Structure formats: C-alpha cells, structure tokens
Amino acid sequence: MTESAKTSSSRVAPGMTAGGVASFLRSQTIFVLILLLVAFVLGIEIARPGTVNRTWLTNMVLFAAPLGIMAGGQTLVMLTGGIDLSVASVATAAAYLMATHSVLGGVTAVVWGMGVGLSVGLINGVGIALLRVQPLVMTLGTGLMTEGMLVVYSQKMMAEGPHVPPFIEALGSGKYLGVIPNDLVLWAPVTIAIIFVLRRTGYGRLLYAIGDNQEACHLSGIRVWRVLLVNYIVCGLLAAAAGLVIVGAVDAADLSLADVYLLPSVAAVIIGGTSIFGGRGGYSGTIVGALILTVLNSILTLLDAPEPIRQILYGAIILLLASAYTRLTD
Amino acid sequence: MTAPAEDESSVTSARAAPENAPFAAQIGRTIRRNPSLFGMPALLAASLALTVAIHPEFSDFDLQSLAMGAMPLAFAAAAQTAVVISGGIDLSIGSAMAVANVLAASTMEGRSFGESLVLAVLVLIAGAAIGALNGLIVVLSRVPDVVATLTSGFIWGGVALLILEKPGGGAPPEFLDLGAGTFITTWLPNALILLVIAVAAIWIPLRRSKLGLQIYAIGSDRVAAFRSGVNVERTRFASYIFSGLFSAIGGLGLTMTTGIGAPLAGVYYTLSGLAAVVVGGVSLAGGRGGMAGPVIAAFVLTLIPTDLIFLNIDPNFGQVIQGTLIVVIVMIGGFVAMARARK
Numbered sequence: 001m002t003e004s005a006k007t008s009s010s011r012v013a014p015g016m017t018a019g020g021v022a023s024f025l026r027s028q029t030i031f032v033l034i035l036l037l038v039a040f041v042l043g044i045e046i047a048r049p050g051t052v053n054r055t056w057l058t059n060m061v062l063f064a065a066p067l068g069i070m071a072g073g074q075t076l077v078m079l080t081g082g083i084d085l086s087v088a089s090v091a092t093a094a095a096y097l098m099a100t101h102s103v104l105g106g107v108t109a110v111v112w113g114m115g116v117g118l119s120v121g122l123i124n125g126v127g128i129a130l131l132r133v134q135p136l137v138m139t140l141g142t143g144l145m146t147e148g149m150l151v152v153y154s155q156k157m158m159a160e161g162p163h164v165p166p167f168i169e170a171l172g173s174g175k176y177l178g179v180i181p182n183d184l185v186l187w188a189p190v191t192i193a194i195i196f197v198l199r200r201t202g203y204g205r206l207l208y209a210i211g212d213n214q215e216a217c218h219l220s221g222i223r224v225w226r227v228l229l230v231n232y233i234v235c236g237l238l239a240a241a242a243g244l245v246i247v248g249a250v251d252a253a254d255l256s257l258a259d260v261y262l263l264p265s266v267a268a269v270i271i272g273g274t275s276i277f278g279g280r281g282g283y284s285g286t287i288v289g290a291l292i293l294t295v296l297n298s299i300l301t302l303l304d305a306p307e308p309i310r311q312i313l314y315g316a317i318i319l320l321l322a323s324a325y326t327r328l329t330d
Numbered sequence: 331m332t333a334p335a336e337d338e339s340s341v342t343s344a345r346a347a348p349e350n351a352p353f354a355a356q357i358g359r360t361i362r363r364n365p366s367l368f369g370m371p372a373l374l375a376a377s378l379a380l381t382v383a384i385h386p387e388f389s390d391f392d393l394q395s396l397a398m399g400a401m402p403l404a405f406a407a408a409a410q411t412a413v414v415i416s417g418g419i420d421l422s423i424g425s426a427m428a429v430a431n432v433l434a435a436s437t438m439e440g441r442s443f444g445e446s447l448v449l450a451v452l453v454l455i456a457g458a459a460i461g462a463l464n465g466l467i468v469v470l471s472r473v474p475d476v477v478a479t480l481t482s483g484f485i486w487g488g489v490a491l492l493i494l495e496k497p498g499g500g501a502p503p504e505f506l507d508l509g510a511g512t513f514i515t516t517w518l519p520n521a522l523i524l525l526v527i528a529v530a531a532i533w534i535p536l537r538r539s540k541l542g543l544q545i546y547a548i549g550s551d552r553v554a555a556f557r558s559g560v561n562v563e564r565t566r567f568a569s570y571i572f573s574g575l576f577s578a579i580g581g582l583g584l585t586m587t588t589g590i591g592a593p594l595a596g597v598y599y600t601l602s603g604l605a606a607v608v609v610g611g612v613s614l615a616g617g618r619g620g621m622a623g624p625v626i627a628a629f630v631l632t633l634i635p636t637d638l639i640f641l642n643i644d645p646n647f648g649q650v651i652q653g654t655l656i657v658v659i660v661m662i663g664g665f666v667a668m669a670r671a672r673k
Binding site for chain 1: 419467470471472473474476477478480481482484485487488489490491492495601604605608614615644646647648649650651652653654656657660661
C-alpha cells in the first residue's frame with residue numbers, strides 16, 4: 001500500500017505547483033489546520049452571533065482534552081505504522097473499573113483504572129512487537145476481549161454499582177476560576193511530554209524511523225520490539241487516562257461510555273497530518289485535529305438537527321477534511 | 331511484514347503440481363498448501379461434536395437456531411472477505427447491514443410475499459450502491475481504507491437511524507420463512523440453504539472471472555498487478571461493490587431471522603465478521619484465502635456462546651474467547667509463515 005501511495009504522489013506533485021502559496025501551505029500544514037479551526041470558529045460566530053465567548057472557548061478545550069489525550073496515544077502508534085482499535089474499549093473499561101473501586105479511595109480507584117490501560121497495552125505490545133501480529137487484528141482482538149470481560153464484570157458488580165468520585169468529576173467537568181478547564185492539568189503535561197519525546201529524544205526518533213522502515217531499523221541493530229512494546233503500553237495508559245476524564249465529564253460510568261471516541265481518535269490523528277503508514281506527522285497536528293473535531297461537534301449541536309443527520313454530517317465532513325489533507329500533503 | 335514468505339508460497343502453489351507425482355503425495359501437498367480448506371470443516375466438525383458432547387439432547391431446533399444465528403455473520407464475513415482478498419479492509423459492513431435490515435423491515439411491513447421479494451431486490455441494489463460509494467470514497471479520497479470505511483460506517487449508521495429511529499417494522503411471514511423456516515426435513519434450515527446458494531451464486535462465477543483473478547492479483551502484489559495491466563483502482567472499487575452486496579444479503583438475513591429492523595443491530599457484525607475472516611484463514615495482507623473458510627468460521631464463532639450457555643457459563647465470555655481466538659490464530663499463522671521461511 002505504501003508503494004502505491006508513493007507512486008501516486010509523484011504523479012500528482014508536478015500538477016499542483018500552482019505558486020508559492022501552495023508549496024508554503026504544503027510545508028507548513030499546521031497553519032492550514034489552524035486557519036481551518038479559526039474558520040470554523042468564525043463560521044459559528046457568523047451563523048449564531050454571540051456564541052463564541054469565554055465560556056464557549058473554555059468548554060471547547062474542556063471537551064477536546066479527553067479526545068486529545070486518547071489521540072495522543074493513537075498518534076504515537078500510527079507514527080510506527082500501527083493502529084490501536086482498542087482505545088475506546090480500554091477507556092470505557094478503565095472508567096468503569098475506576099468507578100466500581102471508588103469506595104476503596106481515590107488513589108486505589110485511579111490505579112485500578114490505569115491498570116486496565118497498562119494490561120491491555122501490555123498484551124497489545126507483546127502480541128504486536130514479539131509475536132508479530134498485525135496491529136489491526138491484535139487491537140481488534142484485545143478490544144473484543146476487554147469489552148467481553150467488562151460485560152461479565154459489570155454483571156458481577158450489579159449490587160455495588162459504579163460511583164464517580166468527586167475529584168474525577170472535577171477533573172472532567174470543572175473549571176479553575178471559571179476560565180481554565182481542569183482537565184488541562186492532565187492534557188498539558190501529556191502534550192509537553194509527547195512533543196518533547198517526539199522531537200528531542202532518541203525514542204521519538206526511533207518511532208519515526210520504525211514507521212519509515214521497520215526492516216532497516218531491525219538491520220541497523222535497533223531492538224524494534226522494545227520500542228513497539230513500550231509504545232503500545234503508553235497508548236493503553238493514555239486511553240485509560242482519557243477514559244477517566246470522559247467519565248468525569250459524563251458523571252456516570254456505563255458500558256458504552258467511550259464508544260463514540262474511537263472514530264474521532266483516529267480521525268484527529270489523520271486530519272492532523274500523521275500518516276497511517278507511519279514515519280510522518282506529529283502531535284501538534286493531532287491537537288489541532290482534536291480541537292477541529294470538537295468545534296465541528298459544537299457546530300452540529302447548534303444546528304439543532306436530529307441525531308442521525310448530525311452523525312451523517314460529522315462523518316462526511318471528517319471524510320472531506322481527511323481527503324483534502326491527504327491530497328494536500330501527498 | 332510476513333508478506334514475503336507468504337507471497338513466495340503462493341507463487342509456488344500457483345504452479346501446477348507435476349502430473350506424475352504420486353496421488354497420496356499430491357493430496358498431502360494440497361492439504362499443506364490450503365490448511366484452511368481442510369482445517370475449517372475439521373474445526374467445525376470438532377466444535378459441533380463438542381457441542382453434542384456438552385449437550386447430548388442437541389435437537390433439530392438447536393441446529394435451526396445455530397443456522398439462523400450464524401447466517402448473518404457468515405454474510406458479514408463473506409462481505410469482508412471480498413475486500414480483504416483485494417488487500418483492503420471494510421469497517422463499514424455492520425452499518426451497511428443495518429441499513430439493509432431497516433430498509434427491508436420498514437418497507438415490507440404488511441406487504442404481500444411477491445412485493446417483499448421485489449423490495450428485497452431493491453434492497454440488494456441499495457446494498458451494492460452503498461458498497462460502490464464506499465469504493466468511490468476509498469479510491470477517490472486517497473484516505474487509507476481503514477479510516478475511510480471507519481468513517482463511512484459512521485455515516486451509514488446515521489442513515490440507518492434516519493430510516494428507522496428505533497427497532498420496529500416487519501415483513502410478510504413467507505419472507506421471514508426464507509431464513510427462519512426449514513426445507514423438507516426439520517434438520518435442513520432454510521438459513522443454511524440461503525447462505526450456500528447466495529454465496530456460491532455470487533462467489534464462484536466471480537472467482538472464475540477475469541475480475542476475480544484481478545481481485546486476487548491486486549491483493550497479492552498491487553505494483554506487480556498494475557504493471558501487468560490490471561486497473562488497480564477499478565478492481566478495488568469492484569471489490570467494495572461485492573462487499574456491499576453481501577452486506578445487504580446479510581441485512582436481509584437479519585430481517586428474516588429477527589423479524590424486525592433494528593438500526594443498531596449491525597454494530598456487532600463488523601468486528602465479528604472480521605474475526606471470522608481471520609479465523610477462516612484469509613490473510614489480511616491480501617491475495618490469499620477463499621470464501622469457504624470465513625463462512626464456516628462464522629458457524630464456529632456462533633457455536634462458542636451457545637456452548638457456554640449449555641455449560642452454564644456467562645455467554646458474554648464468548649466475546650472474550652472470540653477476541654482471544656482471532657489473536658491466537660493469527661499468531662499461529664505468523665509462526666507457520668516464519669517456519670516456512672526458515673526452511
């Protein structure tokens with residue numbers, strides 16, 4: 001597939017050099033994304049004057065944070081040419097386990113939640129890195145396993161019932177001084193860490209290298225399996241953390257809590273300019289991608305259209321954006 | 331990454347075995363080269379035997395519910411197989427099935443049998459159109475197929491909700507009987523007959539045609555296929571049409587077996603269908619495998635929760651076992667490929 005992508009890109013390139021602007025935009029794609037985000041926000045303001053104010057902007061960041069955190073893990077995985085389809089199940093399971101262990105104290109509850117991310121990430125990593133299962137199949141399988149286990153577990157816990165502790169609720173839905181979303185406490189360090197790791201550390205370089213050519217990495221003596229193993233564990237942990245934020249925002253743990261996040265977690269990465277074939281992209285694009293999708297959701301909510309119509313429009317716009325982006329960068 | 335080893339073996343198997351080779355050796359070689367062809371019926375026989383051992387009073391009724399449960403899943407697996415062999419993937423199958431399901435249930439209610447058959451043909455055309463749109467999106471948008479079909483699946487999910495907001499509708503009893511009834515004896519469920527006829531009628535001619543060969547060719551090596559004059563994009567597009575068609579039959583099957591339309595009924599079938607494809611021995615790298623494996627695997631996967639119920643274990647463990655099964659089977663496949671490469 002990589003082959004055909006390369007041949008088509010070389011075929012298209014000469015036709016698109018329609019001036020300096022186009023080539024500038026191609027090299028600085030993050031500007032295009034930010035412009036698009038601004039255009040979306042302006043669009044809302046023009047359609048419904050007065051919508052865009054401090055509360056609205058704060059809310060957008062608040063809602064984007066869990067998606068941004070989950071898509072962070074997805075970005076790391078996609079840079080190596082993989083994909084993680086278990087993120088939504090992991091987030092749901094983490095939130096549910098946290099909520100059912102909340103009587104044991106906040107720290108224990110969070111440890112249980114993050115434990116889900118750690119264990120599923122570890123299983124993913126072992127399968128993909130050591131046993132060479134394709135990431136799509138592996139994470140599909142672990143996603144099914146996680147969901148199944150969760151259903152069985154929830155029936156055993158019927159009497160207990162999940163309860164979201166107040167500090168998780170504050171994390172997911174509170175605002176400091178009414179302006180700064182609390183979940184930035186989690187998202188900001190995650191952002192700094194991911195960007196630092198990708199740009200400044202050997203591990204980050206290795207992720208790009210593996211995504212570009214895994215065989216070459218292997219032949220130059222890199223222990224590819226270690227990098228991949230760690231990467232899928234990190235992705236699992238980030239998905240679990242996102243789950244905790246989501247359950248804090250919704251304030252009720254149920255068995256399909258994070259299902260709706262699977263598509264956006266992949267779409268934010270793709271719209272953000274990270275290639276699904278690996279080796280190209282970064283987290284800054286993903287952040288803007290997550291913000292764009294959140295604003296898009298807000299626009300569709302404001303449209304006051306019935307749910308199915310919103311769903312269709314959401315999917316169609318994601319396809320358009322992803323397609324436009326793929327054509328721009330190819 | 332295991333592709334080179336597999337490609338090598340597929341090239342050797344394409345070359346015909348020498349005419350004068352001993353018959354037994356020929357059979358041995360055929361078995362070794364097509365493990366799924368013999369392995370899958372054996373696996374099905376084993377799991378059926380296990381079911382009967384657990385549940386000695388296995389009756390014609392149990393067989394009917396097995397066939398009715400497995401039939402929509404088998405069509406979902408067939409739909410996925412058509413795309414996977416071409417080297418692609420379709421994560422919108424469940425939603426396409428849901429659209430066909432609600433289209434049928436919402437239009438057929440209170441109609442005569444003849445009218446419902448006409449409507450069924452229209453639903454099949456709609457399914458093929460959904461597949462064609464998926465194919466257009468994948469080919470034209472240049473968005474990777476995983477993402478493109480994940481997103482289009484989201485859209486079709488919306489369309490299904492638009493057609494029928496909540497579970498409802500219906501179909502004439504004669505139509506339901508096509509999937510829920512039995513033929514001559516109660517040990518021959520109509521669902522089984524419908525499945526075999528539909529899959530064979532579509533797949534066998536396709537596989538023998540030029541298009542079928544091209545689908546295998548682009549799945550095996552897209553660049554080589556392109557250089558041999560195969561129109562890669564058109565062939566990918568065509569494979570999605572067949573995926574849509576099989577999904578639509580699966581959706582009609584859902585209407586027959588459940589009697590109603592449910593906009594969210596398809597969700598389960600995307601992932602489980604893919605599981606059946608993997609268990610059925612079709613390589614996700616493309617170009618290898620046939621239709622029999624995934625279809626039989628659908629029955630094996632349906633038997634798992636049934637057996638769990640007979641064993642008085644929570645049937646929800648079925649999903650856990652399904653997930654484990656696809657991972658383990660792909661691992662075994664990887665080990666076999668590695669072992670072959672070392673030889």
